[in-house]
Each structure stands twice: as C-alpha cells, then as structure tokens.
Amino acid sequence: MRIRVLGSSAGGGFPQWNCNCPNCDGLRRRKLMAHARTQSSIAVSANEVDWLLVNASPDILGQIRDTPELQPARAMRDSGIAAVLLMDAQIDHVTGLLMLRERAGALPLLATPEVLSELDSGFPITRLLSHYCGVAPHPVPTDGRTFTAPGLEGIELQAVPLASKPPPYSPFRGNPRPGDNIGLVLRNPATGARVFYAPGLGEVTPELLAIMATCAVVLVDGTFWTGDEMQRLGLSPKAAADMGHLPQSGPGGMIEHLARLPATTRKLLIHVNNTNPILIEDSPERDELTRRRIEVARDGMDIRF
Template structure:
C-alpha cells in the first residue's frame, strides 16, 4: 500500500506568509536548519495508479505538480485522483476542492454528514462546485464500520470520531458533534497491515489508544509542541486545547501516548504549526523525538504499509 505525504504543515504552511516568528523568519533568512512545508494532505493508493486524496489543501495544485502519480497520464484531461476524502471541514483541508473544479465529471467526495453540512452551508464549497464539475457525494459514518471509496475497491477503510473541534466558521464550534473530525484506519488486505491517520486530534481516549496500538503506521497531529505555544509568542490568546489540538509535550501529551504504542509501530507527526520547534532539525525538541523513535513528516515522504 502506497501512502504519499503531499503536505505536512498546519494551516498557513511553513513559512507562513505573514509570520515572523523565529521559525518562519529563520527559514526565510537561512538561519535555521529546516525545510519548507505545504499545508497537510496525504494520498493513498493500492496499485500506484488510482489514488485517494485525503484532504484538499489550498496548496493542492503545487502538491500535484510535485507528485507525478497524480498528474494526467491516460487521457487529454485526466488525473490519478480517483476520489477525495475529507477528515474535517477546516479551511486548510477543504479549500483545495475549488482548485479541482476543472475535473472531468463530478468529483467523488467522501465525508461525514457533519462535515458535509459545514461545507454545504457555512462554507458552501459543494454548492460552488455544482456550477463547475459537480460533486458526487458519498456520506461516510464515523462508527468504525468498513467502507470503500468509489474507484478504489482494494482500499478498505474505517472512520472513527475524534475529540476535536469543527472550524471557527461552523455553528457547532462551541458544541462539537461526533463526526466533525475523524481519524482514518487504512487497511492493506494483502498483508493485513494497517495505518492510522489523524491530523487533527484533541484527545486520545482509551478506545483510540487501542486502535492506534493495532496499527503498523501511525500518522498523527503534530500541530503544537506545548499547550501555550501561541500564547507564549503573543500570537494568539488561545491554547492548543482551545484550537482542538493535543500538544506533544507535557503530562498527557502526544509523546506520552506514542510511547505506549508497540515498539514495532512506526510513529510520525504531521500537521505541524509554523511555531513548533520540532521543525528545526537540530533543535533539542527534535533530538528528543529522535531518541523516542518518533519521526516528523515532510512533504514528498513516501510510506509503505
């Protein structure tokens, strides 16, 4: 099973266009050892030709340019993207759908009822696309039942509801619903291997810990290093929890949960905010991750499971 990291940064990318934090300023001026990143998205394929795009970031056109497998190859107008699945309705995960408006025929779109309600009303992406290529909607449940994306019969998946928050524009921002944000379990039916993907994750329950422990590859929320990261820099009054993210450090943080996974589980962080010190490759925080066997995803990374 092929998994390609198209983008590995949180909203705004890295460096963020209007940010002069030490990371963004340091990368622009060449003062830090780090690499630029686009906004988070992955693509998965069983055969290397037909791909499921998971989240459509505003950077999707640049990501397609960097990924030959997603480019046209079989017809004058064509794409290796067979379908698109949305993990949530965040701006940095759905805006790229508008960039795919020239798609030949309706775009196959998979999402939960809750996500579809937000992108049909609060940010009416699906209504906008109805005036262009159109959208073929496939509603998915977040109850861990197995489903398949149209055109991808060799890729069984399960969606599980996560504790996080819908986007700020959602009327349910202050009252999250199951299905506003999902984690995705991807299965390789040939080998039995499984991968878990969750770029937005506010809490890890015992049930979710068990799901992660049963996977060979875990690719999870790496947004913030500390709970008060944005507050300490004077960039926001909100904590990581206020934004629906579990920080890596501190009691009950992501690192504690990842260390509880089996030794053979490959562990990666994705959706990394531009302020996070793990972006700096020779930082103490990055050294700690290395010592724990936890990787930091980067654009263009190819993973097999």
C-alpha cells in the same frame, strides 16, 4: 499499498506568508536547519495509478506538480485523483477542492454527514462546485463499519470519531459533534497491515489508543509542542486545546501516548504548525523525538504498508 505525504504543515504552511516568528523568519533568512512545508494532505493508492486524496489543501496545485504519479496522462485531460476524503471541514483541508473544478465529471467526495453539511451551508464549497464539475457526496459511516472509496476498492477504510473542534466558522464550534472530526484507519487487504491517520486530535482515549496499537504506522497530530505555544509567542490568546489539538510535550501529551504503543509501531507527526520547534532539525525538541523513535513527516515522504 502506498501513502504519499503531499503536505505536512498546519494551516498557513511553513513559512506562513505573514508570520515572522523565529521559525518563519529564520527559514526565510536561511539561518535554520529546516525545510519549507505545504499544508497537510496525503494521497493513498493500492496500484500507484488511482489515488484517494485525503484532505484538499489550498496548496493542492503545487502538491500535484510535485507528485507526477497524480498525473498519469491516460487522456488529453486526466488525473490520478479518483476521489477525495475529508477528515473535517477546516479551511486548510477543504479549500483545495475549488482547484479541482476542471474535472470532467462529478468529484466523488467522502465525508461525514456533519462535514458535508458544513460544506453545503457555512462554507458552501459543494454548492459552488455544482456550477463546475459538481460533487458526488458519499457519506462516511462513523459507527465502526468499514467502507471503500469509488474506484479505489483495493483500500479498506474505517472512520474513527475524534475529540477535536469543528471550524471557527461552524455554529457547532463550541458544541462539537462526533462526526465533526475523524481519524482514519487504512487497511491493506492483501497484507492486513493498518495505518492510522489523524492530523487533528484533541484527546487520546483508551479506546483510540487500542486502535492505534493495532496499526503498523500512526501518522498523528503534531501541531504544537506545548499547550501555550501560540500564547507565549503573542500570536494568539488561544491554547492548543482551545483549537482542538493535543500538544506533544508535557503530562498527557502526544509523546506520552505514543510511548504506550508497541515498539514495532512506526510513529510520525504531521500537521506541524509553523511555530513548532520540531521543524528545526537540530533543535533539542527534534532530538527528543529522535530518542523516542518518533519521526516528523515531511512533504514528499512515502510510506508503504
């Protein structure tokens, strides 16, 4: 089974179009050892022909161009994207659905009832798409049951409710529901190997850590290095926790939790904000991750399990 990292950045990409933080400015001026990144999304396949798109970022068209496997060209108009699964209703994870409107038939869309509700009302993408290809909604269970995606029976899926935040436009922003944000366990039925994917993660509970410990690969929230990163740079009054993200460093940070996983677990960070120093490949923060055997996901990365 194969995972293709289509995009590894947080919302806005890297460099962000309107940002002149040291990272974005340094990349534009070619003064940093760093690479541009698009907004986070992955694609998963059991046969490398039919793919499950997990989150549809605003950069989806460029990501498809950079991934020939997503265009198998079996007909005059075709796509390897068999279905889309959404982890949440954040704009940087759903706006790309609009770019898929030329699809010949209704787009199978897997999401929790909470996310489907947001996309029917607060940010009514599904209603907009009803005038184009249409959407075939598939509610995702969050009670521990496994499920499959239409046309992708070779991939076993399990949704895990996470502590995080619904989108700023949501009326539930200040009162999150269990289905607003999920992690995803992907299992290869042929080998039993499992991957845990969670680009938005505000808290690692003992129960969640136990699930992560059963996985060969964990691909988790790498948004901020410190909890006050945006505040220190004067870019936002909000801390990482206010945005539903667990920073990597400090007591209780992601690094500390990942250290509790088995030594054999491959650990990767994704959804990296443009302000995060781990984007700089020769930074002390990246060196620290390397010492701890934690990788930073990059666009175009392949993960096989």
